[in-house]
Amino acid sequence: MSSLHQIRFLLCKDLRVELRKKESLVSMAFFGALILVILNIATGIGKQVDAETGAGILWVAVMFSSVLGLGRVFAREKENGCVAALLISPAAPWEIYVAKALVNFTLMVLSELVLVPVFYVLFGAQLQGTPLTLVPILLLVNLGFSVTGTLISAISAGTRRNEVLLPILLFPLLLPLIAFAVKATSAALAARPFAELLDQLEPMAAFCVIFAVVGYLLFPFAIRED
Amino acid sequence: MTLTNRSSLFAGAAALLMPVAIGMIFFYAPLEKTMGSVQKIFYFHLPLAFSAFLSFFVAFVAGIMYLRTRRQVWDARLAASVEIGVVFTTLVLITGSLWGKPIWNTYWTWDPRLTTSLILWFIYASCLILRSAVEEEGKRATYCAVMAIVGFVDVPIVFFSARLWRSIHPVVIRSDSVGLESSMLITLLVSMLAMLAFWIGLYKFRVSLQLQEAAANELLNPKD
Amino acid sequence: MKDTFLIIAYMAIWLGLSGYIATLAHRQKKLSLRIELLSKRLNTEKESS
Numbered sequence: 062m063s064s065l066h067q068i069r070f071l072l073c074k075d076l077r078v079e080l081r082k083k084e085s086l087v088s089m090a091f092f093g094a095l096i097l098v099i100l101n102i103a104t105g106i107g108k109q110v111d112a113e114t115g116a117g118i119l120w121v122a123v124m125f126s127s128v129l130g131l132g133r134v135f136a137r138e139k140e141n142g143c144v145a146a147l148l149i150s151p152a153a154p155w156e157i158y159v160a161k162a163l164v165n166f167t168l169m170v171l172s173e174l175v176l177v178p179v180f181y182v183l184f185g186a187q188l189q190g191t192p193l194t195l196v197p198i199l200l201l202v203n204l205g206f207s208v209t210g211t212l213i214s215a216i217s218a219g220t221r222r223n224e225v226l227l228p229i230l231l232f233p234l235l236l237p238l239i240a241f242a243v244k245a246t247s248a249a250l251a252a253r254p255f256a257e258l259l260d261q262l263e264p265m266a267a268f269c270v271i272f273a274v275v276g277y278l279l280f281p282f283a284i285r286e287d
Numbered sequence: 288m289t290l291t292n293r294s295s296l297f298a299g300a301a302a303l304l305m306p307v308a309i310g311m312i313f314f315y316a317p318l319e320k321t322m323g324s325v326q327k328i329f330y331f332h333l334p335l336a337f338s339a340f341l342s343f344f345v346a347f348v349a350g351i352m353y354l355r356t357r358r359q360v361w362d363a364r365l366a367a368s369v370e371i372g373v374v375f376t377t378l379v380l381i382t383g384s385l386w387g388k389p390i391w392n393t394y395w396t397w398d399p400r401l402t403t404s405l406i407l408w409f410i411y412a413s414c415l416i417l418r419s420a421v422e423e424e425g426k427r428a429t430y431c432a433v434m435a436i437v438g439f440v441d442v443p444i445v446f447f448s449a450r451l452w453r454s455i456h457p458v459v460i461r462s463d464s465v466g467l468e469s470s471m472l473i474t475l476l477v478s479m480l481a482m483l484a485f486w487i488g489l490y491k492f493r494v495s496l497q498l499q500e501a502a503a504n505e506l507l508n509p510k511d
Numbered sequence: 512m513k514d515t516f517l518i519i520a521y522m523a524i525w526l527g528l529s530g531y532i533a534t535l536a537h538r539q540k541k542l543s544l545r546i547e548l549l550s551k552r553l554n555t556e557k558e559s560s
Binding site: 226232283 | 354410413414416417420421426429430434437438440441444445448449451
């Protein structure tokens with residue numbers, strides 16, 4: 062079987078499990094919406110937020126809800142002792158890495174389909190930009206989050222404190238990506254021209270490429286059980 | 288016991304050089320005109336920052352070497368340098384804020400250097416938390432090696448991104464425009480040497496401690 | 512005013528570094544105690560056998 066087949070097989074397996082149990086997706090969307098409501102109350106009921114604050118609020122909700130889903134991606138395998146099975150299967154470690162990153166990417170996209178509309182309902186009154194300009198930013202962050210997060214979650218799932226360690230290890234690494242995303246989002250929400258976004262999107266893409274390569278090189282070490 | 292001997296050699300050099308450096312800072316180096324006495328923080332701030340960065344570089348190299356060779360000594364080097372690096376970065380951040388308050392009139396600003404040190408501190412402090420959370424030695428060493436490498440890769444990205452943020456944040460001060468007089472430079476050099484000797488002594492001591500503890504653990508709980 | 516900040520900074524440096532060295536020394540001491548206990552136990556085992 063070619064690598065592409067392997068990856069698609071692993072991806073379909075995880076998505077099928079998710080579809081049957083719906084444990085990650087429901088909690089991600091629910092938790093994200095909850096954060097948005099809390100932040101709406103925290104910014105003051107009846108007050109309108111400007112584009113910059115709105116961008117920060119959106120990314121707080123996305124980050125914290127995504128880390129919930131990411132924690133499950135590997136913890137599920139570890140709990141059932143399936144990592145060893147994955148490793149002795151014909152799939153190479155890097156194929157597992159790509160498949161897991163894609164699973165997480167899909168989960169993030171699906172949960173954002175809920176979060177972004179909720180964000181617009183709660184905070185959208187003052188924002189001029191169309192949600193469509195958010196799409197490239199969201200996709201790039203999802204990609205960067207997935208390639209970095211899959212590597213880190215392989216580490217944290219090997220410890221006894223997975224849920225606590227994952228955000229502690231992951232968020233410092235993601236800080237530059239989030240900083241770019243917040244800046245780009247505030248430009249998008251203020252309906253500035255697309256060329257202005259490009260200055261932020263390019264370094265975000267570079268971040269994704271660098272961490273994809275690092276993940277590809279280091280994942281085989283992180284997943285080994287010795 | 289050669290390790291401890293060499294570590295005490297560097298510790299001795301540091302013990303000799305430190306008082307010399309402090310004496311030079313307070314009695315030889317001239318008072319800076321605009322900043323006054325606070326500027327004297329600089330003579331320890333910079334060597335501390337340099338040694339902290341050196342420790343993270345050593346951690347990065349040790350992480351790569353551990354993954355390639357799987358020898359325990361590289362894990363000990365990694366553990367030592369990460370721990371010392373975090374301690375030194377903490378001191379860099381504290382002294383930096385204390386220097387910034389009277390000069391910039393703020394404890395904190397998002398200058399690239401400050402941002403990079405803070406994020407480095409977060410990354411490597413989380414690495415220490417990770418170390419305390421894993422019991423199995425092989426696993427702990429691998430995980431920490433991966434984290435040390437990933438963290439070091441993040442450094443240039445953080446620095447670059449912080450430089451872009453400056454377009455929205457006002458620049459309070461440019462730290463590279465501090466002109467140095469020759470007597471200040473000599474003082475800086477001496478305190479830099481003292482700090483480096485101190486760092487090497489501390490590092491060697493910490494590595495040997497790590498290895499001794501691992502050996503004692505092996506004696507107490509043999510694997511088979 | 513400026514001198515206060517200087518003094519606090521130097522105190523922070525020396526308290527921090529000496530505190531760190533003290534923790535390391537404490538660990539070293541605990542380690543040698545453990546090794547001592549271990550060798551005592553080994554000696555008694557040798558004598559009894």
